[in-house]
Amino acid sequence: AELHVTGWNDRAAALIGISDDALGRDLVEFFVPATHRAAARESLGQAIRGEITMSELSFCANGGEYLTLLMSMTLHEMGDTLQGLHLVAQDITESKAVQARQDLGWIAYQHENE
Known part of the structure; x- marks a missing residue:
């Protein structure tokens, strides 16, 4: 199912860098990279079914x-x-990037101490 953007606030427009261009567009097709679209549609479908928030x-x-x-x-x-x-x-x-760097550091530490 398509989820069309019907409203957009100034903060979201600043974060994504798009404002009126998003209105009426399919959220997933317009914003989500092709490699992540199936997962995004699944998550949004789960939200519509009330399974996740x-x-x-x-x-x-x-x-x-x-x-x-x-x-x-x-x-x-x-x-x-x-x-x-x-x-x-x-x-x-940024917090995901920091976590990834910490995870890599921990893996390197474990490898050095084997």
Whole structure:
């Protein structure tokens, strides 16, 4: 299922580098790198089914930079009818990079002490 962008705040526009261009576009096709689209669609589908409320998604910013965003996802309903999915993103790109460097350092340390 396609999830079209229907609203966009200034902070999200600054983070991704896109504002009005995103409106009406499919969220996954427009922002998610091709190699991550299946996983993104699965996570968003799980959110729509009420199975999860948070997920990490890879996004491609306007300048081609890849971001890792921690998405908090809330269903937007009117009565019993699903109207959409409200996403709140936190950029965790740098913290993921720091963690990866720490993990590599730990692996190197273990290898040296074998």
